[in-house]
Amino acid sequence: MTGLFSEVFLSALLFGAVTAAIPLLLAGLGEQMSEKAGVLNIGIEGMMLAGAYLGFVGAFYSGSLWLGFLAGAAGGVAVALIMALLCVRIGLNQIVIGIALTLGLEGLTALLHHFQFSRSYPRLPAADATVVPLLSDIPVIGPAFFKHHLIVYLAVALVFAMTYLYRRTQLGLNLQAAGDKPAALDVAGIDVIRTRTIAVLTTGALAGLGGAYLANVGAGLFIPFITNGAGFLGIVLAMLARGRPVWVLFGALLFGVCLSLTTAMQVAGINIPTDVIQMLPFLAVMIMLVLFGRRESLPAALGIPYERGAR
Amino acid sequence: MSSLSSSSGDKRDIVALEGVTKRFPGIVANDSIDLSIRPGEVHVLLGENGAGKSTLIGMLSGLQQPDEGRILVDGKPTPITSPRHALALGIGTVFQHMMLVPTLTVVENLLLGGPWWQRPRTEEVVARVAEITRSLGITVKLHAKVSELSLGEQQQVEILRAMLRNSRLLILDESTSMLTPKGIDELGALMRRLVEQGLAIVFITHKLKEAAAFGDRISVLKLGRKVGEIPPERFRALGEQEIISEIVELMFGKQKDDPEAVARQVRAVDAEAAPLLEVTNLTVAPTDDAPGLSSISFDIRPGEILGIAGIDGNGQKQLAEALAGQRAATGGSVRLEGSAIDALNVGGRRQRGLRYLTDDRLGEGTVGTFPVSINFFLKQIGAAPFWRSGVEQRAEIDKRATQLVRDYDVRTPSLKTPVARLSGGNIQKVLLARELAEGAKVVIFNKPTYGLDLANTLASRQRIRDTAARGLAVLLISTDLEELLSMCDRVAVIANGALVGTVENTDDARTKIGRLMIGLAA
Numbered sequence: 001m002t003g004l005f006s007e008v009f010l011s012a013l014l015f016g017a018v019t020a021a022i023p024l025l026l027a028g029l030g031e032q033m034s035e036k037a038g039v040l041n042i043g044i045e046g047m048m049l050a051g052a053y054l055g056f057v058g059a060f061y062s063g064s065l066w067l068g069f070l071a072g073a074a075g076g077v078a079v080a081l082i083m084a085l086l087c088v089r090i091g092l093n094q095i096v097i098g099i100a101l102t103l104g105l106e107g108l109t110a111l112l113h114h115f116q117f118s119r120s121y122p123r124l125p126a127a128d129a130t131v132v133p134l135l136s137d138i139p140v141i142g143p144a145f146f147k148h149h150l151i152v153y154l155a156v157a158l159v160f161a162m163t164y165l166y167r168r169t170q171l172g173l174n175l176q177a178a179g180d181k182p183a184a185l186d187v188a189g190i191d192v193i194r195t196r197t198i199a200v201l202t203t204g205a206l207a208g209l210g211g212a213y214l215a216n217v218g219a220g221l222f223i224p225f226i227t228n229g230a231g232f233l234g235i236v237l238a239m240l241a242r243g244r245p246v247w248v249l250f251g252a253l254l255f256g257v258c259l260s261l262t263t264a265m266q267v268a269g270i271n272i273p274t275d276v277i278q279m280l281p282f283l284a285v286m287i288m289l290v291l292f293g294r295r296e297s298l299p300a301a302l303g304i305p306y307e308r309g310a311r
Numbered sequence: 312m313s314s315l316s317s318s319s320g321d322k323r324d325i326v327a328l329e330g331v332t333k334r335f336p337g338i339v340a341n342d343s344i345d346l347s348i349r350p351g352e353v354h355v356l357l358g359e360n361g362a363g364k365s366t367l368i369g370m371l372s373g374l375q376q377p378d379e380g381r382i383l384v385d386g387k388p389t390p391i392t393s394p395r396h397a398l399a400l401g402i403g404t405v406f407q408h409m410m411l412v413p414t415l416t417v418v419e420n421l422l423l424g425g426p427w428w429q430r431p432r433t434e435e436v437v438a439r440v441a442e443i444t445r446s447l448g449i450t451v452k453l454h455a456k457v458s459e460l461s462l463g464e465q466q467q468v469e470i471l472r473a474m475l476r477n478s479r480l481l482i483l484d485e486s487t488s489m490l491t492p493k494g495i496d497e498l499g500a501l502m503r504r505l506v507e508q509g510l511a512i513v514f515i516t517h518k519l520k521e522a523a524a525f526g527d528r529i530s531v532l533k534l535g536r537k538v539g540e541i542p543p544e545r546f547r548a549l550g551e552q553e554i555i556s557e558i559v560e561l562m563f564g565k566q567k568d569d570p571e572a573v574a575r576q577v578r579a580v581d582a583e584a585a586p587l588l589e590v591t592n593l594t595v596a597p598t599d600d601a602p603g604l605s606s607i608s609f610d611i612r613p614g615e616i617l618g619i620a621g622i623d624g625n626g627q628k629q630l631a632e633a634l635a636g637q638r639a640a641t642g643g644s645v646r647l648e649g650s651a652i653d654a655l656n657v658g659g660r661r662q663r664g665l666r667y668l669t670d671d672r673l674g675e676g677t678v679g680t681f682p683v684s685i686n687f688f689l690k691q692i693g694a695a696p697f698w699r700s701g702v703e704q705r706a707e708i709d710k711r712a713t714q715l716v717r718d719y720d721v722r723t724p725s726l727k728t729p730v731a732r733l734s735g736g737n738i739q740k741v742l743l744a745r746e747l748a749e750g751a752k753v754v755i756f757n758k759p760t761y762g763l764d765l766a767n768t769l770a771s772r773q774r775i776r777d778t779a780a781r782g783l784a785v786l787l788i789s790t791d792l793e794e795l796l797s798m799c800d801r802v803a804v805i806a807n808g809a810l811v812g813t814v815e816n817t818d819d820a821r822t823k824i825g826r827l828m829i830g831l832a833a
Contacts, residue, residue, distance in 0.1 A: 171427040173419055181412040187372065187404065188424035189395035300413070308374055308393075 007140055013257075013264045014144030019218050021256025022155050023048070023227075026210030027234025028241065028248035029162055030203035035238050036166070037199035038179035038301040042098025043083045045231030046105035047204050048211035050075035053109040055212025056222035057116070059124055069151060069212050076208020077201055079105060084200040088193055091305030102231070110224035127217045149217050151209075158206075162245040175199055176243070179299030182306040192306045207231065236285050239298070251288070255281045323349050324383065325511055326371065326402070326480055331380035333366050340366035342535045343380065348480060352543065353502050353512045355522040357558060358532030358764070364515050365407065367532075368484050371513070372404040373397035398424075403478030405469045407485040407515075413458035417468050420457055421475060436475065443474050459598065461624040470498070481505065482513045487521055492792055494622075499525040519765070523554040531561040586610035587648060587784035588665075588753045594642035595626075595633050595808075602626045602808035604633060606643070609803055609810065611753065611784035616775070618799030618816075619788040620824050626808035627788045628670070631757045634786070635667035636660045647753060661690060664752030670761055670788075672738045679731030683723050684712035686730045687745050719744040720770070736767030743774055754778055755786045760794060772798060796821060 027044055034041040054075030059068025079101060087094045127149045136146035166172040174195050177185035182192040214230065215222045233255055241247030258280035265277055328346040332339065341363045348354050358364050369375040370382065373391040381388045384400055391397050397404070411420045421440065422431040437453060444451055451468060452460070460468070466486060473481055483502075487495045502512050502525055516522055522529055529541045539561040546554065589610040597603030604626050611617045619627060632638035634645060636657040644653050652660050669676045677686045688697050688708060696707045712726050721740045723733055730741060739759070746754060756775060760768040776798060779785045789795050795802050795816075802820060803813040804827035812827045814820050 168430060169427075170422065170425045170429050170431050173415065173423055173431060174427055176415060177412040177423055180414045181410075184410045184412045184420070185423060187374075187394045187406065187410050189398040190424055190427075191393070191395065 009264065009268065011140045011142075011144040012267075013260050014140070015147070016260030016263055017253060017256035018145060018148060018152065019256070020259040021252040022152055023210040023214040023218065023230050024233050024237060024255050025155055025159070025249060025252035026206045026213065027231050028237030028252055029158060029245060030206030030210070031231075031234045031238035032241060032243070032245065032248060033162075033175065033199045033206075034203040035299060035302060036179050036243060037175045037196045038182060038299055038304065038306070039083075039088060039196055039200055040094045040098070040303040041083065041200065041203050042095055042235070043079065043101035044098075044203060044207045044234055045227060045229070046098075046102040047076040047079045047083075047207035048214070048227045048231045048234075049102075049105045049109050049225075050079045051208025051211030052215040052226050053113065053211075053222055055208070056124070056215040059212075059216050060122065065124075065127055065149070065216055068216050069209055072212025072216075073205045073208040076204040076206070076211065078204070079208075080201050080204020083204070084197045087305065088196045088200060091307060094303050094305075106225060109222075113222060113224055121221050121223055123221045124216055126220065149213075151213060151217070155213075156249065159245045159249045166243055166245070171198075176299075178306075179301055182301050183308075186306070186308060192308075196306070207234070210234070233281065240285070240288055242298070254284055254288075258284060325350055325385060327383040327386075328367075328370075329381050329383065331367075331370065331377045331382065333363075333370060333375065334378050335366075339535050341370075341377075344532075344535075344537050346530060346537070348511050348513060349528075350479070350509045350511045351506050352527040353506055353514050353525055355526035355529040356513060356515045356532060357519075357522055357529060362532040362764075363535040364532055365484070368404060368406070368482055368513075368515070371397070371402060371480075371482060372406075373402075398476065398478075401477070401479030402482065403473040403476045403480070404482040405466075405473045405484060405486050409465050409469065411457045411465055411468060414456065416454050416456055417451060417460070418453045420468065421472050424476075439475060440471060443471060461628060464624050467494075478510070480511045480513065482515075484515050486514075487516055495521065519555045519558055520551075522558060523551045529554075529558060531558060533561075581612065581614070584612045584614075585649060586612050588786070589646040589649075590634070590643070591646075592643035593630075593633060593640055593645060595629050595638060596641045597808070602629070603641075604629055604808045607808075607810055608643075609813065611786060613782045613784055614779050615801070616779045616785040616787055616799045618795035618802035619786065619805050620792060620795050620802050620827075621790070621805035623790050625805050627790075627805060628757065629808065630805065631667060631669075631755050631786075631788055634755055635665065637667075658690075662750075664750050665755075666746040666751045666753070667755045668742050668746050668757060668759060670758040672735065672742060673731060676742050677730045677738060680729050682727045683716070683721065683730050683733070683741060684708050684726040686741050687712050687715050687748075690745065715744040715748065719774075736763045736770075739763060739767065739771060743771065747774070747778060751778075751783055753784045753786070755788070757788045758790065759787070760789075760791065792821070792824065795824075 027048060031041055031044050051072035055068045055072025058071025059065050062068065083097060083101060086092045086097050129147045130150040130153065132146035136142040166176070174185060174190050177188070177190075178192050178195045178199070185195065186192050210230070211227060215226055219226060237248050237251040237255070240251055258277070261280065262274055262277045265272060266274060324347045326348040328344055331341055331344045333341040344363070344367065346354075346367075356364050356367070366375065370377050371391065373394045373396050376390065376392075382391060383389065384391075389400070391400065391402070412423070415423075418433060418436060418440075419431070421436050422433065425431060440451065440453065451471060452464070457465060457468070470483070470486060487498060499521070502514065506512055506527070514525060527543045527546060529546070530537055531539045541554065541557060549557065591608050593604055593607040595604040602625060607630060609617060619630065621627060629638060633640050636655060636659070640653070644651050646652065647660075647663050647665055652663060652665065655663065673679055678689065681689070685708070691697060693701065697704055697711070709726055715721070716723065716726065719740045721733075721744065722737050730738060733741070759771050759775060763771060772794065775785060775787065787795065787799060799816050801813055801815055802824055803810045804824055805811070806827075814823045814827070
């Protein structure tokens with residue numbers, strides 16, 4: 001048992017937790033923005049898959065991780081465009097379209113991957129870590145938190161950028177109004193459709209980036225269905241955190257620890273069925289809902305397409 | 312129709328309507344309307360619920376497009392394509408239904424609409440608000456969440472917001488219905504100041520007196536048609552009484568004096584009878600932005616109407632909700648027919664005969680998407696004979712609903728029509744039918760005539776009188792002093808969550824209540 005608590009094991013566990021948390025964080029932040037604006041974005045799993053596939057392909061052929069991330073974000077935006085067109089502009093049911101997009105992208109990315117690579121799964125070279133001076137020398141904490149790819153730090157910085165956006169900017173006010181009382185925003189002279197479209201496209205970009213990170217940095221390869229519910233966990237995180245980006249960060253880290261524990265336990269040779277450990281995140285969801293979720297209310301117009309002048 | 316050749320295309324009009332027609336499935340909301348709106352004029356639009364006023368406002372503010380006819384802005388035909396376009400044209404609207412985001416604070420709501428790339432200019436707005444509120448004589452809780460304000464306070468914020476925008480044309484849709492008499496006079500004075508500066512105002516009200524007192528020009532709508540107009544020249548030539556009788560003539564086609572002035576019939580309330588409702592030291596803890604209730608005591612005898620007067624937002628809603636069981640009381644007791652009901656929940660209290668007609672008719676009063684028939688039985692869902700073993704008995708429901716629709720004169724296309732599609736007056740009738748039907752003993756009315764047109768106001772008041780005459784105890788909460796004086800046996804005045812005095816409704820009641828309302832002893 002001593003091996004379980006060794007310094008190396010602990011920092012590996014936490015390092016894995018951060019790596020697992022980043023896609024969830026990006027998906028959660030993206031979903032949060034959609035929900036704030038009144039769009040329940042079930043299609044986020046599909047957006048992540050598109051991001052993972054295009055992110056991998058982009059990085060594989062260009063040899064640049066950053067071009068891969070860019071391609072992943074663009075893939076997410078492309079899927080989000082369909083969502084925005086069908087659900088925001090035309091006003092179709094958000095849940096049905098979201099599920100359709102997710103299922104469609106699962107099949108499409110698996111098919112494309114099969115055409116290109118048949119049954120082989122080429123790997124990308126390991127991602128370069130940006131080592132934070134001084135901080136990375138701290139035992140356990142240093143190697144766990146301060147030896148990651150640059151995009152990890154950017155994702156964490158995004159949490160604070162989002163907080164600022166929601167609390168202090170006009171766009172933040174507009175987004176909340178679009179979710180809680182779109183008619184009020186409309187008569188204030190702001191286009192509700194456009195505001196919601198901006199939110200959905202941003203969600204697409206963040207989810208796509210999250211998917212690309214998952215494939216390129218987290219796994220180093222693409223396999224079909226690689227996201228494995230990460231997008232849905234993002235929806236849960238957004239629901240729990242409501243308007244607060246910092247809560248998404250904490251939630252993502254908690255899930256990250258649970259996911260990392262799954263791998264770490266196996267490495268450590270501890271004899272607990274992995275299925276049990278894989279249930280941990282979902283147990284955590286329910287506990288967190290019971291503890292913090294009871295008094296939370298979702299935006300009043302969440303899931304309801306906006307139609308001007310309708311009674 | 313030769314509407315296009317009519318007189319509305321005057322050069323002085325900043326906005327003119329020419330033969331505007333708007334149809335909705337089943338009805339013609341506006342039928343070939345001509346209207347001219349000029350700077351320096353308060354143009355009053357009068358009409359019953361369903362006369363097409365809201366639709367007309369919707370087209371002027373860019374929410375809806377006319378099917379026929381055209382709108383001219385500064386003499387040029389201009390389709391008003393969106394609310395933003397309307398604002399850009401200088402048309403600002405205060406809507407009848409609240410257009411505020413409930414989860415944002417007042418100041419955040421006022422900031423909505425700014426360019427998205429800018430930081431919200433909070434300081435600038437706060438300074439301008441201070442300036443405007445001073446001239447309006449109102450106070451606004453800038454940092455309170457809108458959801459915690461009363462409907463009347465929300466309306467004040469909406470008027471304030473319209474003032475913040477530099478509109479050339481200000482549309483006020485039923486804006487006075489939630490204001491105190493003093494507030495209405497102040498609004499009238501403010502409108503006068505604004506039109507003197509060259510603004511045009513379209514003012515919608517059901518109160519003929521307000522129309523006569525504040526208007527320069529009056530257009531009367533009836534069932535989607537414009538049935539008459541009193542131009543300013545005529546307006547100035549006539550006295551207030553003559554104008555009122557002319558409007559009544561136009562609206563109802565029959566002559567009468569001020570139709571709201573119904574003489575109160577003094578009924579003898581048996582002073583010996585045991586009170587039906589006794590409230591002793593009822594206390595509710597205050598929340599951040601709403602006053603609580605402190606030690607409220609009163610009783611109501613059978614057949615008596617007790618009025619609660621006061622400026623909106625002084626605890627009226629809290630009182631009604633605490634009595635109905637919708638809000639937890641922190642102290643005191645409520646006795647119905649001599650037995651305490653403090654431990655009973657909403658359903659239990661209703662069962663015992665305590666009924667509450669909310670002022671929030673569409674929000675908590677009805678389920679808008681449910682058909683009219685089901686809304687009659689919302690509070691009896693699952694109960695026989697309308698439900699048996701959990702199964703809806705369509706025939707029973709329709710039979711009883713048909714009867715209620717007839718008895719309460721609900722104007723609905725069918726029993727299956729979603730209740731939200733009815734006009735305000737008819738929604739109120741559905742609520743009246745539901746709450747007053749069998750078993751009622753004590754009825755609480757919260758602003759029962761708010762936003763209703765004259766005919767429905769009079770009908771609702773008669774319902775309330777009839778209710779008391781049947782021997783029920785009635786608590787009538789209203790911000791309309793005339794209404795209270797015309798109906799109540801006694802009037803209690805509420806201020807800051809406490810009853811500051813109770814006045815018998817005798818000849819000098821008006822001044823006594825007035826003194827209590829502004830904080831002087833009676």
